[in-house]
Amino acid sequence: MNNAIAGFSKLSKEEKISWIAKEYFSNPEEAVSIITNYWNSDVKLQKLHDDFIENTITNFYLPLGIAPNFLINGRFKTIPMAIEESSVVAAAANAAKFWSERGGFKATVLNTEKIGQVHFIYKGDALxxxxxxxxxKFRFFVETENITKNMQRRGGGILDIVLNDKTDLLPNYFQLHATFETKDSMGANFINSCLEQFAKTLKSEIAHFEAFSEKEKNIQVVMSILSNYVPNCIVRAEVSCKLEDLADKNIPNPQDFAEKFVRAVQIAEVEPYRAVTHNKGIMNGIDAVVLATGNDFRAVEAGIHAYASKDGKYSSLSHAKIENGIFSFWLEIPLALGTVGGLTSLHPLVKLALEMLENPSAKELMQIVAVAGLAQNFAALRSLTTNGIQEGHMKMHLGNIINQLEASDAERIMILNHFQNNAVSHAAVVEYVHDLRKIKL
Incomplete structure (x- = not known):
């Protein structure tokens, strides 16, 4: 039937669920049961989650995993990761252990500048x-003092404002391009509030500036909004060791491994088709920690992928080299993160995750997140250039296949035993379970 509905947002949660169940599901009772089974039994906690977004009907869970043994700048960290993809947490933990025995990860914040812009149309003399x-210019600072005073007390605020002439890109298009320091908050609300005041100040001051004609005073502010592209909010994560120290049971020939590894990275540097998948692997680690710590993974993704294209062609975010017998692997990425404000003070698991990370500052969290991305990339490239990625991934995915087939406890044991020494694929598991159940009959 799928009819439209008026006033949906004004319905109670139960009424919303009832309407959805009747409108879209062949078995409404089963749909309601699934939806309500994911409610939290703690009414107060459920109310907290309901208020995060609009038209909430239930909770959508992601597993929260733990990757221990990350040695970062000489201190061990246990990193929380919220993600649904098999093998990501295991790969991160494996890479962490590998590098903890070889000096660990080094991470450095290179800059923390964030950006916002007022976009406007001006049909007049640019000079x-x-x-x-x-x-x-000073008026823009003066008229935002009530917004910036608390941020300034924490050492942040508006760094600079410049006027950009963009008429070569779009007729009559200009912008106020502002840079900000937001310390431990991601700062989106702070930046946007400043920008909206800039727009008001711009219109007011232009209206009273005698040099402008009446036509020139008639500017149009199109929008005032922060940018999620933060090429001057950069963190670097790196690992390095002597070539011979790369040796372990899976790397019998460190020289050959390092050369192949570097070549794999170089391919991602020059081939966009490979670079996208290469960088997606990095984001497996980054997004998982960003989610677990209550930050905006969509903003992070958009900014990082834009950065990967900063030279006019989409390319690898990570780089590797062999120099004077030393293997080095590193990445530099833009990350605008916060450890105060937003969900960080509301979501109980976010607070738990941040406490697990020893309540990091925004800069420290930038380092941890970048390291998680580099570790994930190292694990993926090590698999790709040695045994191939599917062997380990499908072993981890085996549990999901077993659950899909609704295997009994006894069947689960037999399946796991069988695939210890046999290649895992969905078809192979289905066939094995089918044969197993035929034998039982």
């Missing part, structure tokens, strides 16, 4: 506009 901005 006159620049003269106006030079004379009136």
């Amino acid at each position: 006159k506009l620049q003269q106006f901005f030079t004379e009136k």
Whole structure:
């Protein structure tokens, strides 16, 4: 039937669920049961989750896993990771253990500058506009003092504002390009509040600037919004060791391994088809920690992928080299993260995750997240250049297949034993279980 509905947002949660169940499901009772089974039995906690977004009907769970043994700048960290993909947490933990025995990860925050822009249309003399901005720039700082005073007390605030002429890209298009320091908050609300005040100040000051004609005073502010592209909010994560120290049971020939590993990275540097998948592997680690710590993974993804294209072609975020007998592997990425504000003070598991990380500052969290991405990338490339990625991944995925087939406890044991020495694929598991059940009959 799928009819439209008026006033949906005003319905109670139970009424919303009832309407959805009747409208979209062949078995409404089963749908309601599934939805309500994911409610938290703690009514207060469920109310907290309900208020995070609009039209909430239930909770959608992701597993929260733990990757221990990360040695970062000389200190061990246990990293929480929220993700649904098999083998990600195991791969991160494996890479962490590998590098903890070889000096660990080094991480450095290179810059923490964030960006916001007021986009506007001005049909007049560009030189006159620049003269106006030079004379009136201080007003933008003055008229945002009520917004910035608390941030300034924490050592942050507005760093600078510049006027950009973008008329070569779009007729009559100009922008106020502002840079910010937001310390331990991600700062989206702070930045957007400043930008909206900039827009008001711009219109007000232009209206009273005598050098402008009436036509020139009629500017159009199109929008005022932060940018999730933060190329000056950069963190570097790296590992290095002597070539011979790479040796372990899976790397019998360190020289050959290192050369093949570097070549794999170089392919991702020059081939966009490979670079996208290569960088997706990095984001497996990054997104999982960003989610677990209550940060905005969509903003992080958008900014990082834009950064991967900063030279005009999509390329690898990580790099590797062999120099003077030393193997080095590193990445530099933009990360705008927060450890105060938003979900960080509301979501109980986010608070738990941050406490597990010893309540890091935003800079420290940037380092941890970048390291998780590098570890994930190392694990993937090590698998790809040695045994292949499917062997380990499918072993981890085996549990999901077993659950899909609704195997009994006895069947589960037999399946796991069988596939210890046999290649795992969905078809192979289905066939084995089918034969197992035929034998039982």
